[in-house]
Amino acid sequence: MARKQKNINEHSAIRKRRVNHFFTYLYMVILAIIIIYPVLITVSSAFKAGNVQSFTLDFNSKWTLNNFHRLFAETLYGTWYKNTLVISFFTMLVQVCVITLAGYVYSRYRFIGKRFSLMFFVVIQMVPTMAALTAFYVMANLLGALDHYWFLTLIYIGGGIPMNTWLMKGYFDSVPYDLDESAKLDGAGNFRVFWQIVLPLVKPMIAVQSLWAFMGPFGDYIMAKFLLRSDEHLTVAVGLQQFITNARDQQVVLFAAGAILIALPISILFFYLQKYFTSGLLSGSTKG
């Protein structure tokens, strides 16, 4: 009797597990389709011949690379891409230097005002860059900086400092303190400890932060839209939208081609960097 009961229990447990397996895979497959479907539409549209109006997934139309050719020959896309690269490069250069220095100091030194200034970082990080939108506009107007890159670049640099200094500090924290202690005992000065002992050890994080800072301007739409004016000065994000805003003359295939040329490198970088910043973000937000 007891044995039979046990058998039934096992049976129902197996059935339960099978049902669970089935719904688990069903959910994951449906979710995967929902994710891939829109991505595939954009990708396939980039290779469609002619100027189709519909934005759907169909593999019947002729495949061509003509859209990419047109993008560079007939539109300002190449210029926009170059503009964005320039802005990205300078954003990366300045931001990484600044946050590396600050992150090091916050990780390694105790000094008067440290607690207060760390607090300042946390609070200021909550202020959305957007909170100063009106002021940016007014300042840019007064300085004659509308449509100029230096102002936009400065905003990108400044906006990322609080958060990224945190991440940098977190990474410096993970480098053992004994190393700099013993170097100091050997008579190395502050600067030498930083430059020759600790800095080489955080190179991976610097690489990650550099790429991250570099990707920033590629992903931003708001500030660029707000501060850049003339067509040939736009960044890719703002320029790309021009292909689809004009309701009568939508160039969805050009948009799709342009989108791929941005999304592909960025996504590849993303997957390459993913493990660094997910762990960094998590520890950064839990430990502060």
Add this chain to the structure above:
Amino acid sequence: MTDPKVQDPKKARLLSIIPGLGQFYNQQILKGIIFLIGFIGFAIEFIVFGFQAIHDLITLGSQPVVDNSLFMMIEGTLQILVLVFAVILYIANIYDAGNIANQINLGKPASKTFMEMIKNIGDGGFPYLFSIPAYFLMLFIIVFPVLVTLFIAFSNYDFLHVPPAHLLHWVGFKNFTSLFFLSSYRKTFNAVFGWTIIWTLLATTLQLFIGIFTAVVANQDFIKFKRFFGVIFLLPWAIPAFISIMSFSNIFNDSAGAINVQVIPFFNKILPFLHMPLPSWKTDPNWTKVAIIMIQGWLGFPYIYVMVTGILQAIPNDLYEAATLDGATAIQKFSHITAPTIFTVAAPIFITQYTGNFNNFSMIYLFNDGGPGDVGGGAGGTDILISWIYKLTTGQSPQYSIAAAVTLLISVIVIGVSLIVFKRTGAFDLGDD
């Protein structure tokens, strides 16, 4: 007072009320001179320039065309920053005098020569030296603009008052009271604010729900192709958001988009009893709202999914095994072990998601330009506060001061919510002492 040579820190501090004197008392002549010169420099700056700048900030000028109120506002703000800096330096000077006196008492000689001082800065001043660039940039790119926004919010700066042709005036809380009480603005503000709240709650909760659910489901041991699914689930995060939103904007096109041309007809074909109508995603505000909430779920869940997966993998397996031995069901295990862990660890992340969507400009603006429809005051049917600010600032008849007032409200809300939550969850325990 057994030792006659003892340095009295109180005396040193008192003397430093005139900067430098305390340092002279500590026999740090050079440092004293530097402090004194610095102080005199500030004094001169204030007499020559600062006093006028503060005065101008208060009056905002008296003659149109000759006086540019905006310049005055900005120069005044700069002067305030200079003043704050001077005060901090002044306090540091007093503090330093007392500090050095104490050090001398403890037998550490004070640095007197230039070389000694440089070395000292290299030691004690090193942290300051290294963090100055970060502060400098944050000051000018975050603090300063926020202050200017604050001032604009209390002025009457709009398309009718454009300096230098017109003077600006301080109007107190008029912009704020207009938002709440002036009929035309109140209507718009209520409509936009109401939708902003609904949007924030629904969209964020949706992405949290999908993210957590997916993480829990996809983290089961038996699943094969975990890496494959992992990469796909991350795609919406990997692709720049603005590209996805623009693509969705096309996909949801009423007449040519994939949803109405392909997806709904497909379901109507395989499930003929459904008779799904084709919604006007772009021309009916309610359908636009439905669309952007769904799209935000798509865009936002991977981040939550990754975070929660990380947390799940850190939960020790013994906990679950012990629970299983005690006869706990899967649901009990989730609600007593998994859920509490997730929410304690990730609460700050979840909150940043809410505040992020509260200010999610790209989603609203890029999908349908805040439209369709019109709720007055230049705002469209799906505009949230941040995109309304954008329209107020860049529209045909800019309302800078109202925009700044709304900006301030937004910032206060966002910072307030974050502070409360971060304080509660202990994210402020900075872990350094």
